[in-house]
Amino acid sequence: MAITIAVASGKGGTGKTTTCANLAVALSQFGKDVTVIDADIAMANLELIMGIEGKPITLNDVLSGNADIKSAIYEGPAGVKVVPAGVSLDSFKKARPERLLEVLSKLDEQSEVLLIDCPAGIGKEALTAISAAEHLLVVVNPEISSISDALKVVSIANRVETNVLGAIINRVTEDSSELSSRSIETILEIPIVGIVPEDTNVRRSSAFGVPIVLKHSDSPAAQSIMELGAKLVGKQYIPKEKTKDSFVKKFFKGIFGGKKK
Numbered sequence: 001m002a003i004t005i006a007v008a009s010g011k012g013g014t015g016k017t018t019t020c021a022n023l024a025v026a027l028s029q030f031g032k033d034v035t036v037i038d039a040d041i042a043m044a045n046l047e048l049i050m051g052i053e054g055k056p057i058t059l060n061d062v063l064s065g066n067a068d069i070k071s072a073i074y075e076g077p078a079g080v081k082v083v084p085a086g087v088s089l090d091s092f093k094k095a096r097p098e099r100l101l102e103v104l105s106k107l108d109e110q111s112e113v114l115l116i117d118c119p120a121g122i123g124k125e126a127l128t129a130i131s132a133a134e135h136l137l138v139v140v141n142p143e144i145s146s147i148s149d150a151l152k153v154v155s156i157a158n159r160v161e162t163n164v165l166g167a168i169i170n171r172v173t174e175d176s177s178e179l180s181s182r183s184i185e186t187i188l189e190i191p192i193v194g195i196v197p198e199d200t201n202v203r204r205s206s207a208f209g210v211p212i213v214l215k216h217s218d219s220p221a222a223q224s225i226m227e228l229g230a231k232l233v234g235k236q237y238i239p240k241e242k243t244k245d246s247f248v249k250k251f252f253k254g255i256f257g258g259k260k261k
């Protein structure tokens with residue numbers, strides 16, 4: 001049985017898919033066997049961020065009864081198994097979302113960790129995904145509308161008894177107009193498990209179809225997601241900055257400190 005984590009958000013566009021894709025890679029890099037599924041069947045874009053677009057069999061084919069889930073699992077970056085939803089409107093129209101629960105329970109046997117990229121909001125598919133998952137991570141932006149929508153997701157999760165691990169605040173710029181993490185924690189009444197800064201490399205990475213934790217692993221957003229991954233698996237992550245420092249120190253030690261007098 002996999003540890004199942006739904007990655008959800010109240011508002012659309014908070015960076016949920018980006019976070020989910022990168023967290024999947026981060027967990028894989030920490031040695032976990034990870035599957036990530038795009039349950040956002042209407043607005044699928046996990047496959048673009050993971051660089052596996054255009055696959056012949058997708059979740060929508062499985063949901064329409066035309067394929068088995070095993071044929072819709074693809075190897076993605078860093079060995080993460082990815083179930084794309086498919087961007088074809090035709091297969092989306094044929095899909096029967098009510099089958100999602102059955103698909104998720106089959107996927108449960110496939111790996112150690114199952115991440116579910118949920119649709120934004122509290123629609124039927126989001127609800128199915130959240131109630132099927134053991135745990136929930138909610139991705140928010142540091143603004144009141146995002147937080148107030150996230151409150152609804154958290155309350156749904158509580159109602160269906162999905163354990164809320166906490167919130168990830170994404171796109172933080174530290175502008176004075178932003179809500180502080182303490183305020184967000186107080187409003188949502190859940191822990192803040194990650195703070196991911198606004199980072200232009202996120203978009204660059206997406207354009208290349210390579211998750212930022214691989215493409216720009218030393219960028220601030222990548223490091224924050226690696227830290228979150230480490231926290232989830234109970235490991236310590238030493239950010240690259242520190243690695244770089246110690247490298248610089250070693251380098252100078254090597255040149256200046258290693259000389260015999």
Ligand SMILES: Nc1ncnc2c1ncn2[C@@H]1O[C@H](COP(=O)(O)OP(=O)(O)OP(=O)(O)O)[C@@H](O)[C@H]1O
Nearest residue numbers: 012013014015016017018120171197198199202203
């Ligand atoms: N930390 C970040 N810094 C800069 N840009 C970001 C960051 N996180 C996400 N983005 C950008 O925000 C946009 C939305 O991201 P993403 O598609 O992951 O959001 P989403 O919440 O999954 O959206 P939807 O609700 O439509 O599924 C993308 O253009 C992405 O590149």
